[in-house]
Every structure is written in structure tokens, then in C-alpha cells.
Amino acid sequence: MNKGFSETLPLLDFDRELGLVELLGGVNKNKLFDSLSNLLGMPFCICTSKGEPVIGSREANMKFRLPLRAEMETVGYLETPTEQVDKTRSAVTLIELLLHSGARYLMASTLHLHAVKEDYEKLQKQHLALMESEARYKDLAENLEQRVSEQVKTIESTQLQLYQAEKMASVGQLAAGVAHEINNPIGFIQSNLVTAQSYVNDFAGLAKQVETGVEVDTMQAYLKEKDIEFVLEDFQGLLNECIDGARRVSVIVKDLKGFSNVDRSEEEIIDLNEVIQGVCNISVREITKHAELKLNLANLPMTRCKPAHLGQVFLNMLLNAGKAIKEKGEITVNSSLEGDRIRICISDTGSGISEENLKRIFDPFFTTADVGGGTGLGLSVSRDIIKAHGGEIEVESTPEQGTSFSIILPIVS
Amino acid sequence: MADFDEEANRLVLKLVFYGPALSGKTTNLTRLHDLLQPELKGEMMVLETKNDRTLFFDMLPLGVTAPSGLLIKLKLFTVPGQVAHDSTRKAVLSRADGIVFVADSQRNQSINNAESFENLADNVNRVGLNIETLPLVVQFNKRDLPDVLTEAEIMARWSKMTWPVMFASALEGQGVIESFRELLTQVFQSTDSMIGLQKSHGLDQEQFVSAVLGEGVGHE
Numbered sequence: 001m002n003k004g005f006s007e008t009l010p011l012l013d014f015d016r017e018l019g020l021v022e023l024l025g026g027v028n029k030n031k032l033f034d035s036l037s038n039l040l041g042m043p044f045c046i047c048t049s050k051g052e053p054v055i056g057s058r059e060a061n062m063k064f065r066l067p068l069r070a071e072m073e074t075v076g077y078l079e080t081p082t083e084q085v086d087k088t089r090s091a092v093t094l095i096e097l098l099l100h101s102g103a104r105y106l107m108a109s110t111l112h113l114h115a116v117k118e119d120y121e122k123l124q125k126q127h128l129a130l131m132e133s134e135a136r137y138k139d140l141a142e143n144l145e146q147r148v149s150e151q152v153k154t155i156e157s158t159q160l161q162l163y164q165a166e167k168m169a170s171v172g173q174l175a176a177g178v179a180h181e182i183n184n185p186i187g188f189i190q191s192n193l194v195t196a197q198s199y200v201n202d203f204a205g206l207a208k209q210v211e212t213g214v215e216v217d218t219m220q221a222y223l224k225e226k227d228i229e230f231v232l233e234d235f236q237g238l239l240n241e242c243i244d245g246a247r248r249v250s251v252i253v254k255d256l257k258g259f260s261n262v263d264r265s266e267e268e269i270i271d272l273n274e275v276i277q278g279v280c281n282i283s284v285r286e287i288t289k290h291a292e293l294k295l296n297l298a299n300l301p302m303t304r305c306k307p308a309h310l311g312q313v314f315l316n317m318l319l320n321a322g323k324a325i326k327e328k329g330e331i332t333v334n335s336s337l338e339g340d341r342i343r344i345c346i347s348d349t350g351s352g353i354s355e356e357n358l359k360r361i362f363d364p365f366f367t368t369a370d371v372g373g374g375t376g377l378g379l380s381v382s383r384d385i386i387k388a389h390g391g392e393i394e395v396e397s398t399p400e401q402g403t404s405f406s407i408i409l410p411i412v413s
Numbered sequence: 414m415a416d417f418d419e420e421a422n423r424l425v426l427k428l429v430f431y432g433p434a435l436s437g438k439t440t441n442l443t444r445l446h447d448l449l450q451p452e453l454k455g456e457m458m459v460l461e462t463k464n465d466r467t468l469f470f471d472m473l474p475l476g477v478t479a480p481s482g483l484l485i486k487l488k489l490f491t492v493p494g495q496v497a498h499d500s501t502r503k504a505v506l507s508r509a510d511g512i513v514f515v516a517d518s519q520r521n522q523s524i525n526n527a528e529s530f531e532n533l534a535d536n537v538n539r540v541g542l543n544i545e546t547l548p549l550v551v552q553f554n555k556r557d558l559p560d561v562l563t564e565a566e567i568m569a570r571w572s573k574m575t576w577p578v579m580f581a582s583a584l585e586g587q588g589v590i591e592s593f594r595e596l597l598t599q600v601f602q603s604t605d606s607m608i609g610l611q612k613s614h615g616l617d618q619e620q621f622v623s624a625v626l627g628e629g630v631g632h633e
Contacts, residue, residue: 112469
């Protein structure tokens with residue numbers, strides 16, 4: 001960068017008072033001297049107001065002088081030995097025209113330099129500002145990639161937290177139902193086992209009689225007294241009920257386990273019907289308070305997917321359907337094969353969604369539930385999951401008639 | 414700032430005609446050149462381009478002598494009004510002792526007037542002067558044209574300001590001297606307070622104004 005401008009050009013004021021020497025600075029003095037000599041036809045001297053000769057030399061005989069004016073002021077004199085008014089006045093006029101022209105040039109050129117300097121400094125400042133801004137952008141560009149990847153990481157981790165939070169919320173809604181579903185079999189298993197214990201005591205009494213070798217009559221009286229025939233039959237029944245109860249608990253636990261951890265979201269090749277079945281199992285208690293649940297599942301090919309994530313979607317749909325039915329209604333889950341895609345349709349005959357809300361139901365944090373009643377993330381997360389599987393989710397709804405969600409997933413082998 | 418050269422016994426005052434392009438700054442100066450008859454009147458220096466637009470400045474030098482013998486030179490400058498010449502305007506404005514802001518009265522020029530006045534305020538500030546204390550007269554020129562703002566409209570907008578507002582038709586020579594007289598009054602007061610024109614040089618305000626305008630001392 002050239003900093004030298006102001007240093008090499010000490011700028012004078014353009015409107016400074018100009019002296020004779022300066023004003024005649026641009027004039028060829030020899031030519032002016034020759035020309036004036038011809039005009040005057042006698043020796044002459046042009047000197048400053050202080051008497052210093054500028055053109056011609058001052059001789060002792062130059063007794064006559066006329067002032068030379070520039071800008072109303074006398075800046076010098078024309079001195080001659082004799083007074084020839086016509087000639088000297090003409091010469092003065094000529095010289096004054098030159099002085100005026102000189103002033104015009106000096107003022108304009110100095111002012112021009114001022115303007116150029118000013119513009120140059122402005123440009124320098126702008127240039128500096130541009131360089132700074134360029135450096136900023138360069139810096140930004142260099143760091144952009146890193147910052148984007150940091151942002152992506154933050155977003156991904158936030159999203160995972162949101163998924164987890166949403167999952168916890170829906171699991172929370174299930175908790176009571178699931179607890180009942182587990183408590184119920186455990187309750188009758190307990191009561192059956194207490195009864196079974198008394199039956200074992202009865203058999204123990206019989207065993208003692210056989211050991212001590214009592215009479216057959218006594219033994220028969222004992223069998224009749226204890227109604228062993230009924231006990232045997234009932235005992236069998238109790239055990240069957242216990243086995244069935246334990247199986248029910250184990251199914252629920254298995255379904256819950258398959259569903260419980262979003263982080264553990266490995267891909268598996270599975271039958272989607274099993275996922276639907278599992279979700280229905282753990283949510284049936286919650287959603288069938290007022291509604292009847294109907295499953296209409298077609299045979300589906302195996303497909304590669306993340307069952308834990310899809311389970312979360314189906315659960316969401318089912319819980320929403322359950323909430324939509326306030327008194328009496330029906331929830332239907334259909335699965336069908338459409339070419340190379342699987343369609344799963346979850347419909348309810350509930351209260352439906354208004355046209356206005358329908359536009360926003362997939363927006364994050366949009367909820368019509370009261371504060372604390374829903375995260376507003378269920379459908380948003382569901383849509384993300386379906387998109388991540390390369391699928392689509394559609395909704396149709398008629399207020400007061402019901403809502404139908406369709407999930408279309410590609411078959412991946 | 415008034416340039417007082419004690420050795421040469423000379424005071425130079427710089428008065429600048431500022432304003433938007435084509436508002437009549439040069440016309441003001443030409444009329445003053447024709448109308449004023451001060452003690453000393455130099456040749457008007459005009460630097461214009463082929464299409465009559467001021468390129469650098471115009472300059473009219475006037476001079477009066479105080480009773481003390483002090484020569485008071487007044488250099489009247491115009492600036493180029495075109496937006497592009499801002500650096501030139503700023504350079505001309507430096508060390509000004511007074512300003513006539515020549516505005517264009519035509520209705521469609523209000524925005525140009527406002528922008529130019531804002532530019533004046535900026536530049537006054539940039540050259541280290543204070544617009545609050547600098548002698549300044551606002552002249553609404555071109556009163557002879559049709560479709561101009563009425564005086565009432567102009568006053569409604571400008572009377573809140575502290576500066577006197579004058580009306581002129583420079584082309585017809587009306588209001589030009591009045592605007593200049595108003596400026597001279599202010600300039601005398603600020604200069605007097607600085608170097609004591611009255612006290613040290615025996616020149617009072619009325620004498621000063623009359624001498625510059627060429628009305629003869631004591632002329633009412």
C-alpha cells in the first residue's frame with residue numbers, strides 16, 4: 001500500500017493569498033520579457049511589492065511605476081524610465097490578465113489535489129474495510145465446515161434426546177395399563193399357588209396314611225373327606241392357569257423390552273406384523289377403555305427396518321387413536337402389501353382433526369392437549385422416523401367422524 | 414476561520430454559497446457581482462464545464478477598508494452542487510466564515526434540498542466547524558418559477574430551525590442582496606467578537622454592511 005501520498009504532497013490552501021512570483025510561475029519569463037520589450041519599446045522591470053525584481057532588472061533611472069493588481073490587491077509594480085501612459089497601461093492590463101489566469105490555474109489545481117487526496121483517503125479506508133471483511137469471510141469459510149459438523153452433531157444429539165423424551169412420554173402413558181396387565185396374572189398366579197399349597201397338604205396327609213399303613217376304609221374316608229377327585233382336577237386347572245399367566249407376563253415383558261431403548265436401534269429383518277402385534281399387546285389396556293381394537297393383518301414379506309423406532313410410531317398412532325375416542329368407537333389396524341411397499345393403516349372413529357390443525361399436526365411441539373398432556377413431538381418424531389426409513393406418512397380426517405393415518409414403507413431385503 | 418494577517422494588515426473572510434445542483438449558486442454570485450458597488454471589487458473567477466455546471470468553484474472577491482486602514486477582503490465562493498463532487502465541496506468549505514444555503518423552491522426539489530443540507534451539516538462537521546455557531550442564511554431561490562412551495566409551506570418546515578430563511582429569484586436579481594445582507598450581519602458579529610472590528614478598527618456593523626454592499630456609509 002502506498003502511504004506516501006500525503007507525505008510527498010504538502011498541500012497548501014487552495015484559496016491562500018498568492019504573490020507575484022507564484023502567479024507568474026507558469027509563464028515563460030524570457031518570452032514575456034521579449035514581448036513586453038517590443039510593446040513598451042524601452043527598458044522595464046516587473047518587481048514585487050517589496051521591490052524584488054522578477055522580470056527585467058531594476059535600474060536607477062526607472063522613476064515611473066504602475067501597480068500590478070491581483071484580486072484587488074497590489075502584488076507588484078511595472079517600473080519604466082519614462083511615463084508613456086498608453087503603452088504602460090496596455091502592459092499592465094496584459095500582465096494582470098496573466099496574473100488572473102495564473103491564479104485561476106493555481107487555485108483549481110490545488111483544489112483538485114485536495115479533492116483527489118480526500119478521495120484517495122476515502123478509498124484507502126474503504127480498501128482497509130474491505131480487506132478486513134475479506135479476512136473475516138476467509139476465516140469464516142475456513143471454519144465453516146467444522147462449525148457445520150459441530151452443529152450437526154448438536155442437532156443429532158438433541159434429536160436423539162427428543163426421541164427419547166417422546167418415547168418416555170408415551171411409555172409413561174402406558175405404565176398404568178402395563179402394570180395392570182402384569183399385576184393381573186401375577187395376582188391370580190399368587191392366589192392359585194396358595195390354593196395349590198393347601199392341595200399339597202392334602203396329598204401330604206394321604207402320603208402319611210399310606211406310610212403308616214392304615215385301613216383302606218380309613219384311606220377312602222380321607223379321600224372322600226378331602227374330595228381328592230376335585231382337588232386333582234382343580235390342581236391341574238390351577239397349574240394351567242399359572243402357566244398361561246406366566247406366559248402373558250413374559251410376552252408383555254418381551255414386547256416392552258423390544259420397545260424400551262431408542263439407542264439400541266439396530267436394523268433387523270422382521271415381519272412388521274409382529275411389531276404391530278407387540279405394540280398392540282402393551283397398549284391394549286390403555287386404548288380399549290372405550291374402544292374396540294380390530295386387527296386386520298395381511299401376510300407381509302420380511303423387511304429390513306429398525307423395529308424399536310417403528311414400534312414407537314405405531315404406539316403413537318394407537319395412543320392418539322385411543323385418545324380420540326371419548327365414548328364408544330373402534331380402532332382398526334390394517335396391514336397390506338401394495339406392490340413393493342407395505343401400507344399400514346391405523347384408523348379410528350373418534351373426534352377427528354379440524355382442517356386448521358391438520359396442517360400443523362406434524363409440526364414439532366404442536367399439541368392440542370392441555371399443558372402437561374402431551375409433548376407435541378409424537379407425530380413430528382413419527383414423521384422423521386418414517387422418512388428415515390424412506391417411507392411416507394399420510395393423514396386423512398373428518399371432524400366428528402374419525403382419523404386415518406397411513407404409513408407406507410418400502411420393502412428392504 | 415477569519416484569516417487575519419496582522420503584518421499585511423489584512424483580514425480575509427470566506428463566504429460560501431452551498432446547495433443542491435442547479436439551485437442557482439453561481440447566479441447568486443453573478444448578480445452580486447453586477448449589483449454590488451463596494452470600495453474594491455475584483456474580477457469574478459468562473460470555473461465551469463461546457464454545460465455551465467460548476468466544476469471546482471466560482472469566486473468573487475470584494476474588499477472594504479476599515480477606518481483603521483485594515484483591508485477586509487471577502488471571498489465569495491460557490492461549490493459544485495453535483496453529488497459526485499463531495500470532496501471538492503468539502504475542500505471549498507474548509508475555514509468558511511459564513512454560508513448561504515441556496516435551496517431550490519420547486520416542489521420536486523424538496524428531497525434534493527434536504528439531502529444537500531444534510532451534506533452541508535456533515536461537511537461542516539468534517540472540516541472542524543460548528544453548524545450551530547457558524548453564520549448561516551437559508552435562501553429559497555427560484556421564486557419566479559411555477560409550481561414552487563408556498564412561503565407558508567416552507568416556513569412551516571424551516572421556521573423551527575434557528576437560521577433565517579430568505580426568498581429570492583436570483584435570475585431576476587430579487588432577494589439576492591437581502592440574503593447577502595443578512596449573512597453579512599451575522600458574519601460581522603462573529604468576526605467582531607473574534608478580532609474586535611469595532612473596538613480596534615473603528616468599524617461598526619452598519620458601516621461594514623453598507624461598505625460591502627456599496628451603499629455608502631450612513632446610507633439608510
